[in-house]
Structures are given as structure tokens and as C-alpha cells.
Amino acid sequence: AQSVTQLDSQVPVFEEAPVELRCNYSSSVSVYLFWYVQYPNQGLQLLLKYLSGSTLVKGINGFEAEFNKSQTSFHLRKPSVHISDTAEYFCAVKKGTGGFKTIFGAGTRLFVKA
């Protein structure tokens, strides 16, 4: 079975600073990896996904993530954050083939301060 661990429940950061939100997964099979963002009082929106190929994945709003198979990690990064990036971020994993259930991490609350 797959599982996802988001290592930080909250990440406070100043505006224009870089940020990294950490995500580790465990799986005995190949996986697809996702990052979703949830703004206050809204549903989840896909930021980026890794299915195969290049391990560096670029998403919307200037975010990127790097798939590291040896460390089973999929950390999310942004070089310069804005106040509007304040939201909850969820890492998720799905079995690469034949599976249909997506497992979500506990979430990381990114709080960008002026």
C-alpha cells in the first residue's frame, strides 16, 4: 500500500523568500505523485504532477517539485513566495498502473507574512 508523509504541518515564511514543502512517500510499486493547493473555503486545485520522465516538474504559479526515487521524496519549491500563496498544500500519491485510489498527505499550511 502507498502512504504519504508531509513533514511540516505549518510553514511560516516572509514574502519574497524561497520555500520548500517536504513530502515523502512509501510504495513498493511505481507511483504517480501530485501536489494540490487548497485556498481558504475552496476545493483542491492541482499544482503539478509527476507521472514519468524528467524528475523536475514545473507547475502553476511558479511552483516546481523534484521527484527523488532513491529518497522517496517529492518536495515542492518556490523561489519567491507571495502573500497570495497562503494556503494548504497537499501531497498525494497514486499507484502508477492499475490503481485508482489517491492517498493524500496530512497537508502543510503555508503562511506568507508581509
Add this chain to the structure above:
Amino acid sequence: SAVISQKPSRDICQRGTSLTIQCQVDSQVTMMFWYRQQPGQSLTLIATANQGSEATYESGFVIDKFPISRPNLTFSTLTVSNMSPEDSSIYLCSVVKGDWDEQFFGPGTRLTVL
């Protein structure tokens, strides 16, 4: 992409009553899911809504408590029955179209049970 609407967007209900949440998608989808997101927590899959047959429930969730219908490929309902304050959550409808490389989420229904 898929545009998902949910009704109601929020409700406050009395203990012991039931609430039916509707999920409407703007196009036919392969799979539909219902998730629960309790305050400050991640998403928990309740069930997969199957078109024309009984829903597939995850461990800890039962049909008597969370009956689900999916009469066609664009619509589903989730009923929260005999509610208690512990059912206070956000309930999210989610869909997958075609090949599974992205899930789309509705805006959620925020339920408060008094």
C-alpha cells in the same frame, strides 16, 4: 478539465437529521468519489460512486450512514444520515476523466451539525 458544482455550499443541521449533497459535473467522467475533510485534517475517501450500481465504501464507512447515488455519468449525491456533531466536516466531490493523471475537486460542502 472538469467543472464541478456542489449543493449546498454549506449547511447547519440538527442532530439526528439527514442531509443530501449534490455533485454535478459539466461533462461525462470516468469515476466519481466522495471525500470527507474534517477540520484541520487531510482528505479521507468515503466511497467511489459507481454508475448504475452500489457505491464502493472504504473501511470505516457504511452505506446506511452515507448512502450514495450515481444515476448517470455527470451526477451523484451523498447523504449524511442520522447526523451527529462528529459529522461536521467539509464533504468534497471529486472526479477523474479518461486516463487517471489528475483528479478534479468540487468546492466542497461545509456541514455543521449542532
